[in-house]
Amino acid sequence: MGVAKKQAVRNKQAIIAAASRVFRERGVDGVGVADIMLEAGFTHGGFYNHFESKSDLAGQVCAAAFADGLSDLKSVVDQSLATDPRAFRRALENYLSKGVRDDPGQACPTATFAADAPRQGEGMQKAYAEGMQGFVDTIEQYFAQRDGLSAPVARERAMEVLVTLVGAITIARGVGAAAPRLSDSFLKAARRKLPD
Amino acid sequence: MGVAKKQAVRNKQAIIAAASRVFRERGVDGVGVADIMLEAGFTHGGFYNHFESKSDLAGQVCAAAFADGLSDLKSVVDQSLATDPRAFRRALENYLSKGVRDDPGQACPTATFAADAPRQGEGMQKAYAEGMQGFVDTIEQYFAQRDGLSAPVARERAMEVLVTLVGAITIARGVGAAAPRLSDSFLKAARRKLPD
DNA sequence: TGTACATCAGTGAACGCGCGTTCACTGATGTAC
DNA sequence: TGTACATCAGTGAACGCGCGTTCACTGATGTAC
Numbered sequence: 001m002g003v004a005k006k007q008a009v010r011n012k013q014a015i016i017a018a019a020s021r022v023f024r025e026r027g028v029d030g031v032g033v034a035d036i037m038l039e040a041g042f043t044h045g046g047f048y049n050h051f052e053s054k055s056d057l058a059g060q061v062c063a064a065a066f067a068d069g070l071s072d073l074k075s076v077v078d079q080s081l082a083t084d085p086r087a088f089r090r091a092l093e094n095y096l097s098k099g100v101r102d103d104p105g106q107a108c109p110t111a112t113f114a115a116d117a118p119r120q121g122e123g124m125q126k127a128y129a130e131g132m133q134g135f136v137d138t139i140e141q142y143f144a145q146r147d148g149l150s151a152p153v154a155r156e157r158a159m160e161v162l163v164t165l166v167g168a169i170t171i172a173r174g175v176g177a178a179a180p181r182l183s184d185s186f187l188k189a190a191r192r193k194l195p196d
Numbered sequence: 197m198g199v200a201k202k203q204a205v206r207n208k209q210a211i212i213a214a215a216s217r218v219f220r221e222r223g224v225d226g227v228g229v230a231d232i233m234l235e236a237g238f239t240h241g242g243f244y245n246h247f248e249s250k251s252d253l254a255g256q257v258c259a260a261a262f263a264d265g266l267s268d269l270k271s272v273v274d275q276s277l278a279t280d281p282r283a284f285r286r287a288l289e290n291y292l293s294k295g296v297r298d299d300p301g302q303a304c305p306t307a308t309f310a311a312d313a314p315r316q317g318e319g320m321q322k323a324y325a326e327g328m329q330g331f332v333d334t335i336e337q338y339f340a341q342r343d344g345l346s347a348p349v350a351r352e353r354a355m356e357v358l359v360t361l362v363g364a365i366t367i368a369r370g371v372g373a374a375a376p377r378l379s380d381s382f383l384k385a386a387r388r389k390l391p392d
Numbered sequence: 393t394g395t396a397c398a399t400c401a402g403t404g405a406a407c408g409c410g411c412g413t414t415c416a417c418t419g420a421t422g423t424a425c
Numbered sequence: 426t427g428t429a430c431a432t433c434a435g436t437g438a439a440c441g442c443g444c445g446t447t448c449a450c451t452g453a454t455g456t457a458c
Binding site: 026027029030110111113114115116117118119122125126128129130132133136155156159160162163164165166167168170171173174175176177178179182185186189190192193 | 222223225226306307309310311312313314315318321322324325326328329332351352355356358359360361362363364366367369370371372373374375378381382385386388389
């Protein structure tokens with residue numbers, strides 16, 4: 001069809017964005033390449049102009065999702081340290097909300113890609129591990145700076161927070177459709193356990 | 197081939213056991229019916245003598261896995277209340293061990309089926325929700341009895357424990373292959389946060 | 393207890409379908425002159 | 426600035442393959458007499 005280079009780059013990002021959403025909703029194994037391309041507004045043949053394979057895409061999707069998530073997290077952390085000390089806590093509570101639970105397509109990759117990562121290729125495993133590392137580092141630094149904690153203590157707290165977030169949202173989604181009230185109580189219990 | 201009724205029942209259980217293992221290792225969408233039957237030692241054609249569909253199997257597998265898990269949990273709880281007060285805590289620590297992390301095929305369904313449940317059919321969703329409900333109830337009763345807590349408080353603690361277990365093992369598996377040391381520290385941090 | 397027959401778990405070939413991937417083709421873009 | 430041509434993103438048909446499921450067949454099991 002003839003497409004400008006800049007447009008091609010934008011199209012690739014649109015494919016990644018579409019895949020990012022449907023992968024989180026239905027799992028990497030639950031969507032086909034043709035579905036993804038259709039969601040992005042293209043026919044499926046062009047896929048291999050942008051990606052080596054579906055597995056390659058999965059890795060790039062995971063990396064991009066973590067990059068977005070980390071950038072969001074960093075601005076929340078900066079905001080908390082500078083002007084609005086409650087911003088961090090608010091972000092955690094928002095993560096454990098019904099809205100996030102019921103819309104995995106938009107949600108943080110920590111939970112949505114956790115199950116796919118070990119089952120997909122090396123690229124996705126690496127992206128997931130590096131992404132989690134970035135989250136741990138950022139939260140660790142936040143706790144260290146805010147509460148004057150030593151690095152190891154702050155690090156452990158950061159990991160505890162991530163464990164609570166991922167555990168609660170994972171369970172809440174798992175029981176969600178069949179037991180909505182149980183699902184809500186898991187979110188509530190986890191919210192109450194969060195640090196300030 | 198001609199097979200006794202008792203043997204047929206045993207064969208069905210063998211299929212469920214094989215599926216239970218490979219579903220946890222590779223995800224429900226990651227294994228085919230033929231694979232499962234081969235793992236169980238049969239050809240694939242006989243599958244539909246036992247199950248209506250793959251989705252039906254997934255539901256039965258999830259229910260059976262939770263029944264096993266719940267029965268294990270109940271005997272640990274009984275043991276803790278009767279003769280060995282540390283048995284419960286030991287079981288939790290064992291859940292968060294490298295052995296369990298690296299062998300999902302044998303592991304507790306709370307974490308391994310959490311991601312599949314919302315994406316598979318109604319049967320699996322129901323089995324997962326009922327299974328989690330059973331776990332919550334059992335742990336709640338344990339805390340209530342052991343520490344003389346009111347039901348709501350004991351319930352919230354039970355949910356906190358489950359959130360920690362599922363979150364830690366999910367993240368540990370997710371980062372496991374690409375970042376083994378990070379994975380270990382998540383398990384460690386979660387173990388340290390467990391109640392006695 | 394022995395015989396004839398219906399049942400039905402397991403076999404293995406076959407079904408249509410959708411998957412990931414390839415390919416010849418197209419035409420606007422971007423470059424060389 | 427205008428023209429001729431190479432590039433390459435996107436199209437849509439096609440590839441082989443493995444999926445979930447169906448089916449005719451088999452023979453030991455279990456039952457009726």
